Amino acid sequence: MIGVGKIKQYANVLDKPLSKGKQEVSLSAFAFLFSELVQYNQTQVDNIAELERRLEDAGYAVGARVLELLCHRDKGNRRETRLLGILSFVHSTVWKVLFGKVADSLEKGTEHEDEYMISEKELLVNKFISIPKDMGTFNCGAFVAGIVRGVLDSAGFPAVVTAHFVPMEGQQRPRTTILIKFAEEVLRREASTYNRIVKR
Amino acid sequence: MAPAAPRTGEAIFASVERVNAELFTLTYGAIVRQLLTDLEEVEEVNKQLDQMGYNIGIRLIDEFLAKSNVSRCVDFKETAEVIAKVGFKMFLGVTASVTNWDAEGTCCSIVLEDNPLVDFVELPDTCQGLYYCNILSGVVRGALEMVSMKTEVTWIRDMLRGDDAYELQVKLLKQVPEEYPYKDDE
Numbered sequence: 001m002i003g004v005g006k007i008k009q010y011a012n013v014l015d016k017p018l019s020k021g022k023q024e025v026s027l028s029a030f031a032f033l034f035s036e037l038v039q040y041n042q043t044q045v046d047n048i049a050e051l052e053r054r055l056e057d058a059g060y061a062v063g064a065r066v067l068e069l070l071c072h073r074d075k076g077n078r079r080e081t082r083l084l085g086i087l088s089f090v091h092s093t094v095w096k097v098l099f100g101k102v103a104d105s106l107e108k109g110t111e112h113e114d115e116y117m118i119s120e121k122e123l124l125v126n127k128f129i130s131i132p133k134d135m136g137t138f139n140c141g142a143f144v145a146g147i148v149r150g151v152l153d154s155a156g157f158p159a160v161v162t163a164h165f166v167p168m169e170g171q172q173r174p175r176t177t178i179l180i181k182f183a184e185e186v187l188r189r190e191a192s193t194y195n196r197i198v199k200r
Numbered sequence: 201m202a203p204a205a206p207r208t209g210e211a212i213f214a215s216v217e218r219v220n221a222e223l224f225t226l227t228y229g230a231i232v233r234q235l236l237t238d239l240e241e242v243e244e245v246n247k248q249l250d251q252m253g254y255n256i257g258i259r260l261i262d263e264f265l266a267k268s269n270v271s272r273c274v275d276f277k278e279t280a281e282v283i284a285k286v287g288f289k290m291f292l293g294v295t296a297s298v299t300n301w302d303a304e305g306t307c308c309s310i311v312l313e314d315n316p317l318v319d320f321v322e323l324p325d326t327c328q329g330l331y332y333c334n335i336l337s338g339v340v341r342g343a344l345e346m347v348s349m350k351t352e353v354t355w356i357r358d359m360l361r362g363d364d365a366y367e368l369q370v371k372l373l374k375q376v377p378e379e380y381p382y383k384d385d386e
Contacts, residue, residue: 013322023221025316028263029291030219030227033335036252037231044238058230065226065320098223124219 018073021097031128038129038140048138056146056161063150066094079155083182083190086155090148091118098147099124104175114187116180118148119166123176139163141176148178158183207282209289212267221293221316228317232332242329249331253338254345261343264290276372277305279349283340283370284310292316300369309356310340312366323360332360337368348376 041054070093071079080086091106095118109115129140141163149161160181165174231252235245264270268286273279277298284296294316300309317333331337337353344351350373357363 013320019222019319021220021222023293023316024218025221025224025293026213026291027217027219028260030224032256032260033224033227033231036255037227037234039255040231040248040252041234054234058227058234061230061233062223062226065229066222069222069320097220100220 018069021069021073027124027127030124034125034140034143035128037143048135052138052142052163055140055142056149059143059146059148060150060153061146063147063152064154065150066098066147067151067154070094070097081156083157083186086152086157087116087180090151094147094151109179112181114182114184116182118178118180119175120178121168121171121175122173123163126176137165139165139176141178144176145178148180152180152182157186159186207270207286208295209268209286212286212290213293216267216290218293222319225316225319228335229321232330236327236330242327246329246331246334249334250338250341253335253340254342255338256335257339257342257344258346260291260339261346264343275305276349277301277308279344279347280308280310280370283343287343288312306372308370310368310370311357312368315359315366318360318366321360328361330360331355331358333358333366340368340370344370348378350374350376 037058038051038055041051041058045051045054067079071077074093080089087106091103095101095103099120103118104121105117105119107117107119109117123141123144125140125143131138131140145161145163149159152159152161160183162179162181164177164179166177167174232245232249235248236242239245239248264287268282268290270282270286273282280298284298288294288296288310294312294314296310296312298308298310301307315333317336321332323330323332333355337355341351341353352371352373354369354371355367356369357365357367359366
């Protein structure tokens with residue numbers, strides 16, 4: 001019947017069956033939307049740090065929901081409880097769902113025990129973004145850093161997460177590294193007796 | 201004149217780069233939430249979403265014309281069909297149908313068969329006046345303005361507000377005659 005959409009109505013959003021997550025929209029649609037997010041936030045701030053913080057906040061909200069969604073759909077209502085487990089969950093599962101590919105690399109910081117880095121040669125959100133000179137080190141990847149922080153924090157791994165451009169030799173565009181610095185309590189818990197005994 | 205062959209955006213959508221709709225949905229949700237926190241008034245949020253859509257629309261039309269190979273539409277009826285069948289498909293991967301034409305052929309409804317913006321969404325009591333998808337109306341308005349059509353785009357039905365479909369009314373206000381941006385003697 002013309003004029004009636006095919007979408008079924010549910011009284012409550014929770015009654016609705018969870019989608020399989022196979023639906024797609026065009027990359028341009030996302031890029032347009034993301035550009036509006038950045039532009040709007042630019043009107044709300046006085047400096048770069050604030051802008052990054054706001055993008056990170058927006059990302060955090062996405063991350064928290066992504067964790068919930070993926071744990072429910074892909075992991076049978078379980079979530080990772082160990083540090084390396086959750087890191088590889090972010091690097092593989094989350095990345096694959098959100099950006100269609102596993103992240104280029106996941107590394108442990110060499111100088112600090114509590115630092116990990118996820119790097120991406122061409123981060124999806126930065127694909128159509130070039131940073132004006134006067135904006136210095138600003139990186140729209142702050143949004144993705146926020147997503148990562150949202151996932152980690154909601155899973156019980158509080159961390160400070162930041163996005164940085166790292167120039168690459170022989171490449172015109174720098175890659176983006178998401179730097180994860182875990183809170184002290186996370187590392188303490190990770191090293192605790194319980195975690196040493198219960199090896200899985 | 202024989203009606204133009206039915207056109208769809210199917211092939212174009214299949215050929216462009218795509219991203220997971222959930223990333224799109226959740227990012228849009230984050231934007232709406234940010235606006236609600238910043239602007240507080242639901243009315244203001246509706247306005248801002250419409251403005252964002254408009255900003256997108258005036259840029260999106262270029263990509264649309266470049267990739268869709270759509271030639272000039274003979275009338276507003278064809279325009280509406282193209283938006284519903286090609287435009288929505290090409291960018292959002294969903295189709296829409298055009299219905300409820302008025303007698304003059306200047307006002308119609310676009311009914312969405314699927315809407316990737318609203319997955320996981322439920323409006324809390326405090327946001328009942330919110331047109332959650334208002335960005336879409338802005339996009340249509342902005343894009344049409346760039347091809348010389350002044351329109352008014354409003355939501356008639358919204359499932360988040362308890363209706364049975366997503367229905368966008370597009371009303372043609374006037375066709376702006378095309379003008380050269382310069383005069384010959386200048």
